[in-house]
Amino acid sequence: MNLLAVHVPWGLALGIKTLIVLIVVPTGALLLGYVFLLKMMSHMQSRLGPMEAGPHGSLQLVADGLKFLQKEDVILAEADRPVFKLAPAVVVLSTFLIFVVIPVGPGPGGVVSNLDVGVFYALAVSSLSVIGVLMAGWASANKFALLGALRAAAQLIAYELPLLLAVVGVVLQAGTMNLQGIVAAQQDGSIFGWGFIGNPFIFTQFIGFVLFMVAAQAELTQTPFDMPVAESELVAGYMVEYTGFRFLFFFIGEFGTATAFAALAATLFLGGYALPWFHGTAATVLGPFVLIAKMMLVAFFIFWVRFTYPRLREDQLQSLAWKVLIPLALFNIVLTGTLKVLV
Amino acid sequence: MTDATSEPGSGASDDATAVADAITEPAPAESAAPEPEPSGPSPLGDVAAELFARLEEELGDAILARAENHGTLIVRVRPDVWSDVARVSRTRLECDYLSFVSGIDWLPAPKEGGDDDGDTSSPAQPSEQTVGVTGGETRFQVFAHVQSTRRHWGVTFKADVSDAAPEVGSWTSVYPGADWHERECWEMYGINFDGHPAMRKLYLPHEFEGNPLRKDFPLLARVLKPWPGLVDVEPMPGEGDDEAAPTPDGGDS
Amino acid sequence: MSTTNPPEETMPDIEIDPRDLRHLADAQMNVELDTGDMILNLGPQHPATHGTLRVVVRLDGERVISADPVIGYMHRGYEKLTEFRTYPQITTLINRIDWLSSFANEVPFIDGAEKLMGVTAPPRAQYIRTMLTELSRIATFVLFLGEMSLQVGGITPAFFGFRDREHILNLIESATGGRFHPNFNRIGGIKDDLPWGWLSETRSAMQMVLNSCDDFEDLVAGNEIFQARTRSIGIIPGELGATYGVSGSNLRASGVDWDLRRDGAPYLVYPELDFKVWTHPDGDSYARYMVRLQETRESARMVVQMLDQIPEGPVMAKVPRIIKVPEGEVWVETENPLGQMGYYIVSKGGTGPFRVKIRSASFSNVSILPWLLRGVYVPDVITILASLYFILGDIDR
Numbered sequence: 001m002n003l004l005a006v007h008v009p010w011g012l013a014l015g016i017k018t019l020i021v022l023i024v025v026p027t028g029a030l031l032l033g034y035v036f037l038l039k040m041m042s043h044m045q046s047r048l049g050p051m052e053a054g055p056h057g058s059l060q061l062v063a064d065g066l067k068f069l070q071k072e073d074v075i076l077a078e079a080d081r082p083v084f085k086l087a088p089a090v091v092v093l094s095t096f097l098i099f100v101v102i103p104v105g106p107g108p109g110g111v112v113s114n115l116d117v118g119v120f121y122a123l124a125v126s127s128l129s130v131i132g133v134l135m136a137g138w139a140s141a142n143k144f145a146l147l148g149a150l151r152a153a154a155q156l157i158a159y160e161l162p163l164l165l166a167v168v169g170v171v172l173q174a175g176t177m178n179l180q181g182i183v184a185a186q187q188d189g190s191i192f193g194w195g196f197i198g199n200p201f202i203f204t205q206f207i208g209f210v211l212f213m214v215a216a217q218a219e220l221t222q223t224p225f226d227m228p229v230a231e232s233e234l235v236a237g238y239m240v241e242y243t244g245f246r247f248l249f250f251f252i253g254e255f256g257t258a259t260a261f262a263a264l265a266a267t268l269f270l271g272g273y274a275l276p277w278f279h280g281t282a283a284t285v286l287g288p289f290v291l292i293a294k295m296m297l298v299a300f301f302i303f304w305v306r307f308t309y310p311r312l313r314e315d316q317l318q319s320l321a322w323k324v325l326i327p328l329a330l331f332n333i334v335l336t337g338t339l340k341v342l343v
Numbered sequence: 344m345t346d347a348t349s350e351p352g353s354g355a356s357d358d359a360t361a362v363a364d365a366i367t368e369p370a371p372a373e374s375a376a377p378e379p380e381p382s383g384p385s386p387l388g389d390v391a392a393e394l395f396a397r398l399e400e401e402l403g404d405a406i407l408a409r410a411e412n413h414g415t416l417i418v419r420v421r422p423d424v425w426s427d428v429a430r431v432s433r434t435r436l437e438c439d440y441l442s443f444v445s446g447i448d449w450l451p452a453p454k455e456g457g458d459d460d461g462d463t464s465s466p467a468q469p470s471e472q473t474v475g476v477t478g479g480e481t482r483f484q485v486f487a488h489v490q491s492t493r494r495h496w497g498v499t500f501k502a503d504v505s506d507a508a509p510e511v512g513s514w515t516s517v518y519p520g521a522d523w524h525e526r527e528c529w530e531m532y533g534i535n536f537d538g539h540p541a542m543r544k545l546y547l548p549h550e551f552e553g554n555p556l557r558k559d560f561p562l563l564a565r566v567l568k569p570w571p572g573l574v575d576v577e578p579m580p581g582e583g584d585d586e587a588a589p590t591p592d593g594g595d596s
Numbered sequence: 597m598s599t600t601n602p603p604e605e606t607m608p609d610i611e612i613d614p615r616d617l618r619h620l621a622d623a624q625m626n627v628e629l630d631t632g633d634m635i636l637n638l639g640p641q642h643p644a645t646h647g648t649l650r651v652v653v654r655l656d657g658e659r660v661i662s663a664d665p666v667i668g669y670m671h672r673g674y675e676k677l678t679e680f681r682t683y684p685q686i687t688t689l690i691n692r693i694d695w696l697s698s699f700a701n702e703v704p705f706i707d708g709a710e711k712l713m714g715v716t717a718p719p720r721a722q723y724i725r726t727m728l729t730e731l732s733r734i735a736t737f738v739l740f741l742g743e744m745s746l747q748v749g750g751i752t753p754a755f756f757g758f759r760d761r762e763h764i765l766n767l768i769e770s771a772t773g774g775r776f777h778p779n780f781n782r783i784g785g786i787k788d789d790l791p792w793g794w795l796s797e798t799r800s801a802m803q804m805v806l807n808s809c810d811d812f813e814d815l816v817a818g819n820e821i822f823q824a825r826t827r828s829i830g831i832i833p834g835e836l837g838a839t840y841g842v843s844g845s846n847l848r849a850s851g852v853d854w855d856l857r858r859d860g861a862p863y864l865v866y867p868e869l870d871f872k873v874w875t876h877p878d879g880d881s882y883a884r885y886m887v888r889l890q891e892t893r894e895s896a897r898m899v900v901q902m903l904d905q906i907p908e909g910p911v912m913a914k915v916p917r918i919i920k921v922p923e924g925e926v927w928v929e930t931e932n933p934l935g936q937m938g939y940y941i942v943s944k945g946g947t948g949p950f951r952v953k954i955r956s957a958s959f960s961n962v963s964i965l966p967w968l969l970r971g972v973y974v975p976d977v978i979t980i981l982a983s984l985y986f987i988l989g990d991i992d993r
Contacts, residue, residue, distance in 0.1 A: 041752075044752055045751070045752050045755035045756075046755060046756070046759055047755055143634065143636050143637075144636075147636075147658070147974070223749050223750070223751075224749065224821050226749065227975070230749065230975070232643055232746060232747045232748075232749065232978055232982075233974060233975050233977075233978045234974075235642065235643060307751065307752050308750065308752060308815075309749070309750055309819065309821055310745060310748040310749040310750035310816075310819060310821045310822045310825060311748060311749025311750075311821070311825075311975075312821055312824065312825070313824075313825060313973060313975045313976070314658060314973065314975065315973070316824055316825075412924070412925060412926065412927075413711050413712075413924075413926045413927070414861050415926075415927045417925075433839070439835060439838040439839060440838040440839070440841065440843070440854075441838075441839055441840070441841045441960075442841060442929070442936065442938060442955055443841070443938070443940075443953065443955040443960075445940070445953045447942065447951050447953075448951075452679065452950075473923065473944060475925050475942060476924065476925055486940070486953075488927060488938070488940070488955070492838050492847070492852050492853075492854040493854075495854070495859040495860070497927075499927060499940075517839070518839045518840075518841075519836075519839055519840055519967070520839055520840035520841035520842075520960055520963055520964070522963060523959065523960075523963045524841075531675075544668075545667065545668060546667065546668035546671040546992065547668065547671070548668075555673060555676055556675060556676055558679075562676060562677070562679075562680055565680055
């Protein structure tokens with residue numbers, strides 16, 4: 001493997017890649033947590049609470065993290081102990097697995113694992129988290145947690161379909177399921193012959209992008225689709241019995257998955273790490289920063305919606321998925337296929 | 344002040360006076376004494392007269408007494424027609440709104456330690472038994488207030504409840520909202536409501552014994568620590584007769 | 597007894613829906629043998645219950661088969677305690693009944709005691725009382741306007757509600773000295789006159805309230821998801837609501853045009869004010885939200901009217917130093933933020949009342965829950981609870 005023209009042996013490369021993923025997920029989660037949860041949300045809500053620790057409240061996250069670490073690790077007597085302990089790890093694991101295929105630079109060195117079925121893989125492992133959620137809800141021996149877990153299962157299954165169908169348009173247009181290939185297709189493509197800025201699929205796949213964002217909001221269980229954790233109904237859903245570090249795991253999982261989905265959306269629809277006129281070494285160096293910038297932009301929309309909207313009811317959520325999103329996604333696929341053949 | 348002492352309703356005079364003789368003597372004497380004896384039932388306002396006319400048409404001699412008290416018509420009925428009262432008030436009086444159903448215990452508040460020790464359990468209360476503006480024959484009464492959202496009037500009904508077996512009919516079949524009110528009255532006064540579908544404790548724990556709002560149920564905090572209310576009345580600043588006595592602190596404020 | 601039965605022709609039909617009564621029959625908590633259902637305890641520690649209301653719901657999936665509110669976790673026995681206190685002391689207690697609008701609780705009690713004593717407060721005191729009552733109403737309702745959104749899932753408006761409530765509480769504090777429990781009413785008037793500058797400050801605060809009502813209308817009531825969650829959810833028919841004793845905005849949202857400020861016995865200075873009583877024909881959670889939103893605006897306008905009209909003069913009538921209330925009984929009722937608040941005061945001529953029946957609004961408002969919650973989904977339970985807007989102290993007393 002070549003990293004900035006320096007040859008790196010296979011074993012070391014694997015180690016570096018693993019380390020990068022291990023660092024990226026918590027860092028991304030904390031970054032989003034800080035920027036959006038603590039800063040943007042507080043400013044939107046005229047709240048002064050998160051302004052106390054450090055200059056402009058910059059150390060609030062550290063304070064929160066330390067608080068979680070100090071908390072007693074409560075495991076209920078009725079709980080199914082091994083499952084209870086394993087559940088947060090399963091949730092976080094699915095987040096780690098998504099990052100494996102997200103490219104941050106050109107070539108095989110820019111991605112941990114350059115899978116040919118990258119999109120397929122990313123969407124598949126993202127739904128692994130539902131297993132962890134179900135485990136958490138079941139093992140907590142709490143009715144609220146169980147209701148939350150069942151809601152999460154129903155919701156994630158329902159929204160997996162529009163999520164996949166929304167991406168099908170992108171795959172059709174790019175002609176590949178490899179994420180590097182999709183990025184390259186956007187950088188080098190053209191919008192009906194006009195290729196000045198390449199072809200970020202957000203323009204040609206706008207329906208797909210909207211569908212993807214709506215479905216991702218549901219996958220992330222963010223408002224208006226946060227019924228599994230609905231704090232005013234189910235208190236905190238499947239997380240209700242978790243304390244301290246285990247709760248922090250769920251927190252990292254939640255925001256890490258938000259990072260992952262934002263990065264995935266940036267890669268699929270906004271051109272990923274690539275900028276239109278940058279190639280070669282410049283792209284390699286700038287790649288990660290460009291991806292982070294685009295990811296933050298997408299995440300901003302995710303959280304903006306989260307802080308603004310009330311929550312739907314479970315049956316309304318299902319009817320939205322099956323009656324609106326899925327027909328629209330199918331229409332998008334037909335449209336994309338037709339144009340692909342004609343143009 | 345339209346406060347008026349009641350007399351038995353004209354339709355039921357024989358019945359009511361007959362029973363009135365049987366009750367303890369202070370009640371009618373006390374309530375009638377401060378005012379010149381009216382020749383008959385006190386005059387009612389227009390609205391109250393209209394309401395009372397409708398009531399009298401329906402309930403007849405079951406009405407024992409009436410009074411217009413600070414603008415509210417109060418009617419005391421025989422306890423056996425208590426559940427009919429609900430039906431009549433909802434239909435004939437057009438009172439669709441149930442304000443409350445509750446009870447009252449007319450037993451004078453017991454004094455802990457006797458009168459000569461001063462007040463120890465409660466603020467000064469006369470110790471004779473009175474029974475309110477519409478009279479009464481028993482220690483317990485139930486009373487309820489219904490109102491009309493369309494006609495904007497309201498009536499308070501009262502009924503005596505016997506000490507031995509305190510029970511009246513339930514209002515739940517006419518006013519479903521009476522459910523909780525009657526449960527509260529049952530646990531607080533021990534007055535049962537015949538026909539209530541699920542009589543169980545509302546506020547109190549299931550194993551609670553006693554009826555807390557009865558006058559003979561002591562307020563434990565007051566038993567343990569005497570009421571300080573009247574003891575430490577301090578003179579108002581600037582009141583001449585108290586300035587001669589300096590306080591122990593020597594303050595000359 | 598035959599005379600008590602009415603003649604047939606004078607008896608209008610009572611239309612009692614059998615559904616009204618069905619819950620009474622199956623209001624039993626011990627249903628352990630029903631294996632198909634799940635019993636879920638909403639509360640007493642649950643964020644949606646504003647305190648310690650417990651609702652035992654039997655669920656089939658997420659659909660409520662029956663709901664049984666269990667109250668009394670905060671029962672403080674005020675009706676007993678009032679019998680052991682003097683009249684001036686009791687205002688301290690009744691401040692804590694509906695703690696969001698404490699001042700409004702004092703008004704009817706003091707009004708009743710004044711009626712029994714034959715004392716009338718001077719006009720300026722009446723105006724100040726009315727203004728503080730309306731400010732309490734605004735403070736209660738702006739919290740509701742945000743809180744309702746929180747229970748439906750939108751967190752941001754809740755903070756706006758608290759922000760606006762803060763403005764009102766500052767006003768109440770500067771006038772009375774107490775943020776939550778003013779204890780400012782005296783028999784015969786109020787404790788003090790208003791501080792300097794209070795009137796102009798109130799005027800600008802009212803403008804702020806009106807502006808934020810527009811925000812709430814856009815942000816919450818205009819939101820499609822909010823409407824999807826609240827429209828035709830938790831419908832209370834007006835006639836049925838009245839028989840349950842549901843009052844105030846909850847009843848007006850069911851199309852019953854009844855406001856004690858306008859329709860009851862005249863109290864405070866409401867007869868001198870020009871205001872509109874808002875109703876809504878639907879009776880659902882959305883209607884309750886809209887009625888309270890309009891009433892907040894109406895209250896702000898009423899306060900501005902009073903600021904223009906308030907007369908000069910004393911704020912305290914001549915009353916004896918030791919309050920002794922003559923023998924008698926009186927029923928007083930007022931339109932409090934949560935609904936009809938009433939006191940039935942029985943006096944025997946002592947320094948304290950003989951019996952005070954406290955008729956609080958939330959108690960009756962919540963008593964309709966078993967009927968209302970049957971057949972709805974768990975998320976709707978929360979919206980319905982939020983839209984009824986009860987205060988635990990007002991239920992349990």
